[in-house]
Amino acid sequence: MSEVKDLLTILFLLLGAFFMLIGSIGVIRLPDFFTRSHATSKSDTLGIMLIVVGLICHEGLVLNSLKLMIIFVFIALANPVGSHALARAAFKFGIKPWFKKEEKDQA
Amino acid sequence: MKRINPRNIVLHFCLMMTFWLILSGYYDIFHISLGVISVIAVLWFNAKLRNYVFYDEDEQHKSKNFRLFRLFYFFPFLIWEIISSSFKVAYLIIHPKLPIKVGIIKFRTNLPNMVAKVLLANSITLTPGTVALQIEGEELIIHTLTFEKDEAHIDHSLTEEVAKLYGLSEETVVSHEEIISSEDQL
Numbered sequence: 001m002s003e004v005k006d007l008l009t010i011l012f013l014l015l016g017a018f019f020m021l022i023g024s025i026g027v028i029r030l031p032d033f034f035t036r037s038h039a040t041s042k043s044d045t046l047g048i049m050l051i052v053v054g055l056i057c058h059e060g061l062v063l064n065s066l067k068l069m070i071i072f073v074f075i076a077l078a079n080p081v082g083s084h085a086l087a088r089a090a091f092k093f094g095i096k097p098w099f100k101k102e103e104k105d106q107a
Numbered sequence: 108m109k110r111i112n113p114r115n116i117v118l119h120f121c122l123m124m125t126f127w128l129i130l131s132g133y134y135d136i137f138h139i140s141l142g143v144i145s146v147i148a149v150l151w152f153n154a155k156l157r158n159y160v161f162y163d164e165d166e167q168h169k170s171k172n173f174r175l176f177r178l179f180y181f182f183p184f185l186i187w188e189i190i191s192s193s194f195k196v197a198y199l200i201i202h203p204k205l206p207i208k209v210g211i212i213k214f215r216t217n218l219p220n221m222v223a224k225v226l227l228a229n230s231i232t233l234t235p236g237t238v239a240l241q242i243e244g245e246e247l248i249i250h251t252l253t254f255e256k257d258e259a260h261i262d263h264s265l266t267e268e269v270a271k272l273y274g275l276s277e278e279t280v281v282s283h284e285e286i287i288s289s290e291d292q293l
Contacts, residue, residue, distance in 0.1 A: 019193060019197065022196075022200055025201070026196070026200040029205060030200070030207070034209070034238065034240075034250045035207065035209060035252060037238055037250075038196055038250075038252050039200060041233070041238060042189075042196040042233070043196055043197055043200070045189060045193070045233070046190060049189075063129065063132050066129050067129060067130065070126075070129065076189075077229075080232035081229065083232060083238060084228065084229070084232050084239050084240075087238050087239070087240050087250065088240055088241050091240045091248070091250075092241070097209060097211060097250060098209060099209050099210075
């Protein structure tokens with residue numbers, strides 16, 4: 001039983017770390033602020049959620065898991081709000097979104 | 108000034124007390140009484156805040172046909188959307204050619220109140236390649252990472268779910284879609 005638990009924990013933690021890494025690579029690779037905010041809002045949300053799920057698997061059914069569940073819900077609520085607030089601030093400030101060059105030629 | 112509803116206060120008290128019990132982990136009389144004192148203190152501090160009305164329109168049309176049980180379907184659906192969107196964005200980022208097609212979508216919603224709009228915008232931010240940029244009155248502006256020409260611009264299954272939560276049909280929620288895909292149109 002404990003092997004299954006450990007396996008699940010390792011699986012979820014690795015997946016979470018993978019998605020966090022993807023988010024970071026996205027921040028470097030993508031061209032402008034708005035596209036970068038996609039990378040942080042999507043991949044990072046799933047990454048943190050998977051890591052929290054992995055920790056819940058590690059803890060089992062104890063009080064600490066409930067605390068981790070609260071963190072899970074808080075991240076699910078706060079992350080989109082945060083990325084929306086940043087994107088909206090940038091949009092209001094007048095940052096022009098980046099568009100692909102070929103499309104500009106077609107237009 | 109809004110009249111303070113005693114039911115709300117009891118509900119608020121129970122919620123914060125559960126939160127205290129989960130976080131504290133000590134279940135003797137001393138620690139629980141400390142919790143009761145702090146919860147009452149917080150309720151007292153918040154009494155002024157509860158009188159404040161954030162959005163006037165919410166008072167006017169409180170949506171009575173909000174379907175609570177639909178939420179049990181909506182949340183698993185949303186979690187599934189989050190997972191699938193993360194995979195899509197991850198694919199776009201890893202792909203060596205970076206096949207993104209940036210666009211900005213404007214559309215109008217006709218949702219009954221502010222909470223519904225917040226729900227919609229938040230869900231949009233969490234789903235494939237879209238971030239809500241702005242809500243002005245009824246107009247929503249969305250930044251999207253990939254879009255297909257001559258196809259549905261936004262994920263209609265999502266807006267449909269939000270519409271169903273309020274017992275509305277999808278056409279009334281989303282209208283006047285408009286897409287901007289180059290700097291000249293901005």
